[in-house]
Each structure stands twice: as C-alpha cells, then as structure tokens.
Amino acid sequence: MSYNEIPLGKAHRLINTGATVLVTSRSGNKNNVMVAAWQMPISFKPPLIAVGIGKARYTHKLIEKSGEFVVNVPPMKMLSAVWYCGTHSGKNLDKFSLCELNKIKAKKVKAPAIEGCIGFIECRVYSSPSAGDHTIFVGEILSASAKEGLFDEVLDLKKAQPVHHLGDRFFCTTNAIKEVK
Numbered sequence: 001m002s003y004n005e006i007p008l009g010k011a012h013r014l015i016n017t018g019a020t021v022l023v024t025s026r027s028g029n030k031n032n033v034m035v036a037a038w039q040m041p042i043s044f045k046p047p048l049i050a051v052g053i054g055k056a057r058y059t060h061k062l063i064e065k066s067g068e069f070v071v072n073v074p075p076m077k078m079l080s081a082v083w084y085c086g087t088h089s090g091k092n093l094d095k096f097s098l099c100e101l102n103k104i105k106a107k108k109v110k111a112p113a114i115e116g117c118i119g120f121i122e123c124r125v126y127s128s129p130s131a132g133d134h135t136i137f138v139g140e141i142l143s144a145s146a147k148e149g150l151f152d153e154v155l156d157l158k159k160a161q162p163v164h165h166l167g168d169r170f171f172c173t174t175n176a177i178k179e180v181k
C-alpha cells in the first residue's frame with residue numbers, strides 16, 4: 001500500500017469534509033490511537049489543524065508529553081475499529097493489535113500513522129488552549145500523505161469513503177461531489 005506526500009498547503013483537504021479521524025500519539029514506548037470527530041483546519045500560514053481532546057483521555061496525556069500527534073483519516077470499511085478506538089481507552093490496552101491496525105512509520109514525528117487510512121497529517125503541537133473539559137490541540141502540519149489514487153487536488157470521495165459521525169452509534173459517508181462553475 002503506497003502513500004504519496006501532498007503539499008502542506010493542501011493537507012487540510014484531507015479533513016475538510018469534517019471526517020471523523022483516528023488520532024495517533026506516542027510517548028516513550030507507548031503508542032495509542034483514539035477517535036476524534038471534533039477536528040478542523042484552522043490556518044494556512046503556518047498550516048494548522050486542530051483537534052478537541054478530552055482532558056481525561058489517555059491520548060491527552062501522550063500528546064501533552066510528546067508535543068506531537070498524527071491525524072489519520074479512516075475509510076468506512078474501518079468502522080468497527082473506529083468504534084472500538086472511540087469506546088475503549090488505550091491506557092491499559094494495545095488498540096493497534098486488538099483492532100489489527102498496522103502502524104506506518106511517520107516521516108516527521110514519532111507517533112505512528114495507520115495503514116489503510118485514506119491519508120494522514122503529521123503534527124507538532126503549536127498551541128493548546130483549554131476549552132472546558134477538552135483541550136484544543138492546535139497542530140502545525142509537518143507532513144501529509146494520501147493513499148495512492150485517492151487524492152488529486154482534492155479527495156476522490158467515491159473511492160475514499162471517509163467516516164462521518166452523526167451521533168451515538170450512527171455514522172454515514174458521502175460521495176456527492178459538485179464543482180462550482
């Protein structure tokens with residue numbers, strides 16, 4: 001499975017649909033993965049994205065310690081892994097092996113990316129404002145990659161099939177693309 005690097009200035013297009021993402025983190029020898037529906041692109045210069053991470057999450061601790069994370073965009077066929085990673089903490093579990101998620105070495109950060117995802121965005125923490133019971137981890141994009149054949153200027157939604165969270169146990173995907181003339 002091969003991934004192509006995409007320009008930093010276009011990396012936000014991997015998550016512009018508001019897709020639910022898998023956030024990977026690493027500190028020491030411990031890798032972790034959790035689901036986040038609350039994400040957004042936030043700046044072109046420098047290229048920044050943001051994820052809202054609950055202060056009680058194990059991921060929160062790992063990102064605080066390492067100052068890095070990766071935002072991976074899963075396809076619909078990974079939905080059962082998405083659900084598991086969003087309903088179990090990795091504090092005492094290895095969600096990668098339990099969900100049979102293969103790690104890919106990231107280019108610029110120590111946290112791993114996830115094989116089979118549509119693409120992934122490698123980030124270094126730029127700022128981390130507190131927002132109620134969550135922290136908004138703003139990440140400076142250091143590198144971004146998309147799976148071969150799924151990204152050409154924008155995502156090929158028909159092939160990519162990103163996951164969108166409606167709430168509770170309900171999800172959808174979208175493949176309707178319109179170009180404004």
Ligand SMILES: Cc1cc2nc3c(=O)[nH]c(=O)nc-3n(C[C@H](O)[C@H](O)[C@H](O)COP(=O)(O)O)c2cc1C
Nearest residue numbers: 034035036037038053054057058059086088089090
């Ligand atoms: C569909 C879905 C979306 C979620 N979105 C978020 C989110 O945006 N931010 C967050 O902090 N937790 C979110 N969660 C909850 C975490 O993924 C969950 O608490 C997870 O077990 C945390 O794992 P960790 O303790 O290993 O970091 C979501 C869960 C699901 C199922």
